[in-house]
Amino acid sequence: MRDETAEDENWGQQFDRLPATPDERVVEARPTRTEVVEWWVERFGIDPKMFDGYTFWEKGAGKIWAFNGEVVDPIEVQGLGMRILRTRQRHWKPSTNAVQRFCRDATKNVIELSPGEATAFVAGHDQQLDWWEGDWGYLTAAHELAGEREPLGVGLYLHGELRSTVPKGRQEELVKLD
Amino acid sequence: MNPLERYAPLVDDEAAFLEACERSLPSVVRVNTIKTTVERAREALDDEGVAYEPTDWHPGILKLENSSPGTNWPYFHGWLHGQEEVSALPAIALDPQPGERIWDTCAAPGSKTTQIAAMMDDEGVLIGNDNNLGRLSALRHNAERLGVTNLVVSNQDARNFSMKPFGERTPDKSGSFEQFDRVLVDAPCSCEGTCRKNPDVLDEWTMNHVASVAGIQKGILRRAVQVTKPGGTVVYSTCTFAPEENEAVLDFVLEREDCEIVAWDVPDGFETAPGITEWEDDEYDSSVTNARRVYPHQNDTGGFFTAKLEVNA
Numbered sequence A: 001m002r003d004e005t006a007e008d009e010n011w012g013q014q015f016d017r018l019p020a021t022p023d024e025r026v027v028e029a030r031p032t033r034t035e036v037v038e039w040w041v042e043r044f045g046i047d048p049k050m051f052d053g054y055t056f057w058e059k060g061a062g063k064i065w066a067f068n069g070e071v072v073d074p075i076e077v078q079g080l081g082m083r084i085l086r087t088r089q090r091h092w093k094p095s096t097n098a099v100q101r102f103c104r105d106a107t108k109n110v111i112e113l114s115p116g117e118a119t120a121f122v123a124g125h126d127q128q129l130d131w132w133e134g135d136w137g138y139l140t141a142a143h144e145l146a147g148e149r150e151p152l153g154v155g156l157y158l159h160g161e162l163r164s165t166v167p168k169g170r171q172e173e174l175v176k177l178d
Numbered sequence B: 001m002n003p004l005e006r007y008a009p010l011v012d013d014e015a016a017f018l019e020a021c022e023r024s025l026p027s028v029v030r031v032n033t034i035k036t037t038v039e040r041a042r043e044a045l046d047d048e049g050v051a052y053e054p055t056d057w058h059p060g061i062l063k064l065e066n067s068s069p070g071t072n073w074p075y076f077h078g079w080l081h082g083q084e085e086v087s088a089l090p091a092i093a094l095d096p097q098p099g100e101r102i103w104d105t106c107a108a109p110g111s112k113t114t115q116i117a118a119m120m121d122d123e124g125v126l127i128g129n130d131n132n133l134g135r136l137s138a139l140r141h142n143a144e145r146l147g148v149t150n151l152v153v154s155n156q157d158a159r160n161f162s163m164k165p166f167g168e169r170t171p172d173k174s175g176s177f178e179q180f181d182r183v184l185v186d187a188p189c190s191c192e193g194t195c196r197k198n199p200d201v202l203d204e205w206t207m208n209h210v211a212s213v214a215g216i217q218k219g220i221l222r223r224a225v226q227v228t229k230p231g232g233t234v235v236y237s238t239c240t241f242a243p244e245e246n247e248a249v250l251d252f253v254l255e256r257e258d259c260e261i262v263a264w265d266v267p268d269g270f271e272t273a274p275g276i277t278e279w280e281d282d283e284y285d286s287s288v289t290n291a292r293r294v295y296p297h298q299n300d301t302g303g304f305f306t307a308k309l310e311v312n313a
């Protein structure tokens, strides 16, 4: 399964800043800053303070970027911070890079994988993991590295199976470990 | 012509210089402090049995004993980035601070950009610009793997870089700015300094290329000075030994823009030589001696050139 958030190659479009709240919304269906932050808090139990300095932007319908600084709105550039989330669809989908960056201290929906499972996950394999008793949907997959839990990426858990969404370009980074 | 013969007279020990240029370089990684600490990165390498040795001048720059960097867990997690040892110098000279506005004029594939982001604690506005879209895509990939979130990716010719996208002449608009605190010009160049990694650069070298790329370098460095705040910093770096692409470029810009070349603190334990004031029939401003040349035999690295400029108030 592809991670559209990471593989998107639309260059040079405009980035529009997310409205802070629904009252400030001009473009219909554009999520608000509050909704985006709350989604991360709700889904992964992370501290909303993590996003305090961030501005949030939409490029193309539903592709949300987080930028740790201030620039003019709108802005026409090739990239602005990090692609973190795909919205405007029933289940919002986080990106691999965002989960690695922001979910180190996640308290919810983190599935901890054994060394063998972690390697298979990063290689892009889907795995039957019936022991998971938590929510279905998008999870942070993690493993232990240097004595602590470290997020690997995003898995989609459905019917006892964890599907890897690690993008192709990231899968190759571990080939020789297999 | 082997260009190294052309530059050998500039160095203190010609034989050691030519001999070092023949040896291949070890694989070197920089620890990415946006995603981890130096201690944890080292622990992860230890756990995997990857042998490394820290450089004696920077605890976060590690020489790997045999493996290439892209095949282990800390690399997958963006804890490490493969970057030639000597190429860590320009960011150190630039001395970026959290929250500043910084422009990396020739940024792709982003080794120095991502190092600058880490030194800014990933806060502020860092513009990573390159005129080559293909290379820019590599920059974006590296930045995302390393977890950088303060980067604006831009695709302009740095020689006539426009500040329009950033709100030039609309000072009332929130987030707008017209000038940078610091700018890095890591210029395209003849690259003989990378011959230990890529010996082909020596066969491809021509005097015509030196002349044409020097024109581009002058244009980019002038623009860099023009968009930097009074009192701000511009760093100019290349991986060539050619004075035409180094001291001559500085001398040209000194005459035309309001700036000076200042000394910068090279890390302890790292050997460098001063910029030169005479080459063939040309003489350069004496302040170019503040620039630092790095020859491969001095620290067993690639070759390099780094100068720090201060824009006048």
Ligand SMILES: C[S@@+](CC[C@H](N)C(=O)[O-])C[C@H]1O[C@@H](n2cnc3c(N)ncnc32)[C@H](O)[C@@H]1O
Pocket: B087, B105, B106, B107, B108, B109, B110, B111, B112, B113, B129, B130, B131, B132, B135, B156, B157, B158, B159, B186, B187, B188, B189, B216, B220
């Ligand atoms: C030495 S490389 C930069 C390496 C990069 N700073 C790093 O550390 O990974 C020089 C870059 O300058 C770019 N370049 C060449 N001419 C340019 C111009 N006129 N404007 C902007 N970028 C240019 C090239 O595409 C190339 O990527």
